[in-house]
Structures are given as structure tokens and as C-alpha cells.
Amino acid sequence: METRIGDYVLAGRLGSGGQGVVYDAYDPEGRRVAVKVLHTEGSRDRLAKEAAAAGRVASYCTAKVLATDLTGGRPYIVSEYVAGPSLRRAVREGRAFGGDDLHRLATAVATALTSIHDAGVVHRDLKPDNVLLGPDGPRVIDFGIARTADMSLTMTGVIAGTPSYMAPEVFTGQRAGTAADVFAWGAVMVFAATGEDPFRGETMGAVMHQVLSAQPDVSALPDPVRSLVKAALAKDPEARPTARDLLLALVTGSPANTTELLVAGTRTAGGVRSPGHDDPSLGAGRRRLHLPGVAGAPARRPRPAAPGGDGRAGRHDRRARAAGRTGATSLPLHGGHG
Structure with a gap:
């Protein structure tokens, strides 16, 4: 192994993976870091995009990008080292998530x-x-195939991701947007509680069939997590709550809030305005729900349909902020933890 x-x-x-190798390393000051080195120069653009995407995210919930070098013969990205196993490894080694433990994990993710x-x-x-259980709480890592709104869309038609955790709309040719991440959140919670991937099959086609048509058994999950996971795993992306919806419901822990969340998703999927409204402070296409008792929650404001329309014309579209599809599955920045 090379030493530097x-x-x-x-x-x-x-x-290691298709893109490159992740090393345990130390910087000149002796701090422990993770260094992701690409196999070939052909992935230089992807590494730049990964660094750009990860750099935009608050460092407290991921592995902070510390440095990048895209100029040499072997481009690399340096990130904060997170001392802890991946969620998959922890469950594989016998850790069970239930009750408050599962609620904490769901809230953190x-x-x-x-x-x-x-x-x-x-x-x-x-x-x-890609969920590391660090000593200070879970971190979401690996932005290797992440997209930002200002990135160009290329290689359309190519599926990227991990099939068992990919949303149905991705398999049918739609762009993976924020709703696809919410679907993956639900699938991750099922894995944490049961120790099994929610959609399984011996072939890619079998997994796709499960994702498109099967409903995972969530009976082992406690409420309110169970109800939220069911909403997150809706086949229609428009019927899913946003990540912010999930967080508010988990933090308040109120059954009334959870019920309203599910009803709002159903109304949105059916082309009827939810009790919430689009809030410019959340960015284009972001829906905020009215949650009773939550400070700062917006008041209910009904939105009429466009003249002559059926109520769908004004419906927000999370996919407007979606990322494009690119190539193969990505390598976790801390792959050895898995």
C-alpha cells in the first residue's frame, strides 16, 4: 500500500469500490481523516461534484469535507473521520433498534x-x-452521486443508486428528487428495526418488482415512527411527506400531528391542496404543513384551483428541485465502517 x-x-x-479507495489517514497536524482516492482520472468531474454537494451541507450531520485536490494524477477528497460503524454493520453485529432508540435514529436521519x-x-x-453511528450521533455520508440544483443533467436514462433503497419513480424513468430521499429514509428505518432490507430479490428485476408493487411489513416498528415510515414509503412521490414534515412530527411526537401529516400527503397525491402552503423561506417546491402546537407553524390558507382546472395545476412539484441521473453506484466515503 502506498504510504502518502x-x-x-x-x-x-x-x-474500496468502483470509483476508488478510501483510506484511514492523518493530516500534517496528526488529525485522523478519511481520504478518498479515485481509481482513474475519468471520475475527476464526479469527485468535484461530490465535494461541492457535501460542502453545502451543514457539517454537524455529515462528514465535513476538509480538502480536495483535483489537479494531480490521482484526485482525492479529504473528509472528517467519523469514529463509528455504519448502521448496516451495527445491525449485522447484533444491535437492535426499537422504541426510543429507533425514534432517536429516525429523528437524527x-x-x-x-x-x-x-x-x-x-x-x-x-x-x-451511508449512515455512520458516530459517538456524537448518526451522520449521513457519501455524496458521490448527489446532485445540486445548479448541476447540469447528463447521461439521462442511467439509473444510479442502490436498488433496495431506490424510490419507485426512479425505476420508471423520473428524476430522483427529495421525495426519493424520503422513500429511502423509510426503507432505512425498516432495516434498522428488522435487520432486513425492505425490498429483496435474487435479481435486479425481482428487486425492482418489489419496490414498485410490494409493501414492507412495518408492524415491528413503534408509533409514531411506524406511521411516518408508511407515509414515506408511498409509491407516489407526491403522497410522501417532506423531510421537514417527518422531523416536525418526530420532534413533537403528537399523534394528531402524525395523522394530519398522513392526511395531507393523501390529499396532495389526489390533487387536492393539503392544509399547508408553499413557504418561500423553504425554497421552491417545498411544502410546509400546519402542525398544531408547533411554534412558527404557518396558518391554514386554502388555495383555489386554477380557473377551469382540477386543482392539480397549482400543485407543487418536488421534482423541480430534483437531481439528474448519472452513472454507477457510489463508494461510501467511510466504506470500511460498513
Whole structure:
């Protein structure tokens, strides 16, 4: 194994994949970091996009990008080292998530998604391998196939992500938007509670069929997490809550809020305005629900349909902020933790 990349001393290999290798390393000041080195120069543009996407997200909920070097023969990205196993590894080694433990995990990941989406980023590969259980709480990592609103869309028609955690609309040719991340959140919670991927099959086609038509068994999950996971796993992306909706419902823990959340999603899917309204402070296409008892929650304001319309003409479209589809699945920045 090579012993140095740039100014970083390599101490071991954390993981590897199609894009490159992730090393356990130390910076010149002796701080432990993770260094992702690409296999080929062909992925230089992807690494630049990964660094740009990760750099826009609040560092408290991910692994902070510390440095990048895209000029040398082997481009690399340096991130904060998160000392902890991936969610997949923890569950595989016997940890069970239930009750308050599952509620805490659900809240932490929903917080991370809210921050990611508020930064104008769509993660597109949320899965148990990309949730690290750090000593200070869960972190969502790996923005290798993430997209921001200002990135150009290329290679349309190519599916990127992890099939068992991909939303139905992605398999049918739609762009993976924030609603696809919410679907993945629901699938990750099912895995945490049951120890099994929610959609399984021996072939890619079998997995796709499960994602498109099957409903995972969520009976093992406690409420309110169970109700929120069911809403997040809706086949229609318009019927799903936003990450912010999930976070508010989890933090307040009120059954009334959870019920309203589910009803609002159903109304939106049916072309009827939910009790909430579009809030410019949340960015284009972001829906905020009215949650009784939550400070700062907007008042209910009905929105009439466009003249001669059926109520759908004014419906928000989360996919307007979606990211485009690019190539193959990505390599977790801390792949060795999985």
C-alpha cells in the first residue's frame, strides 16, 4: 500500500469500490481523516461534484469535507473521520433498534435529510451503509452521486443508486428528487428495526418488482415512527411527506400531528391542496404543513384551483428541485465502517 497521498499519511484501507479507495489517514497536524482516492482520472468531474454537494451541507450531520485536490494524477477528497460503524454493520453485529432508540435514529436521519435538502442537495443514495453511528450521533455520508440544483443533467436514462433503497419513480424513468430521499429514509428505518432490507430479490428485476408493487411489513416498528415510515414509503412521490414534515412530527411526537401529516400527503397525491402552503423561506417546491402546537407553524390558507382546472395545476412539484441521473453506484466515503 502506498504510504502518502499529498500531505496525508495513509494508515490503512477503510474500503474500496468502483470509483476508488478510501483510506484511514492523518493530516500534517496528526488529525485522523478519511481520504478518498479515485481509481482513474475519468471520475475527476464526479469527485468535484461530490465535494461541492457535501460542502453545502451543514457539517454537524455529515462528514465535513476538509480538502480536495483535483489537479494531480490521482484526485482525492479529504473528509472528517467519523469514529463509528455504519448502521448496516451495527445491525449485522447484533444491535437492535426499537422504541426510543429507533425514534432517536429516525429523528437524527430526518434532521440530516432536512439539512441536505435545505442546502439544495438531493443525496440519492441514502442506505444503511451511508449512515455512520458516530459517538456524537448518526451522520449521513457519501455524496458521490448527489446532485445540486445548479448541476447540469447528463447521461439521462442511467439509473444510479442502490436498488433496495431506490424510490419507485426512479425505476420508471423520473428524476430522483427529495421525495426519493424520503422513500429511502423509510426503507432505512425498516432495516434498522428488522435487520432486513425492505425490498429483496435474487435479481435486479425481482428487486425492482418489489419496490414498485410490494409493501414492507412495518408492524415491528413503534408509533409514531411506524406511521411516518408508511407515509414515506408511498409509491407516489407526491403522497410522501417532506423531510421537514417527518422531523416536525418526530420532534413533537403528537399523534394528531402524525395523522394530519398522513392526511395531507393523501390529499396532495389526489390533487387536492393539503392544509399547508408553499413557504418561500423553504425554497421552491417545498411544502410546509400546519402542525398544531408547533411554534412558527404557518396558518391554514386554502388555495383555489386554477380557473377551469382540477386543482392539480397549482400543485407543487418536488421534482423541480430534483437531481439528474448519472452513472454507477457510489463508494461510501467511510466504506470500511460498513
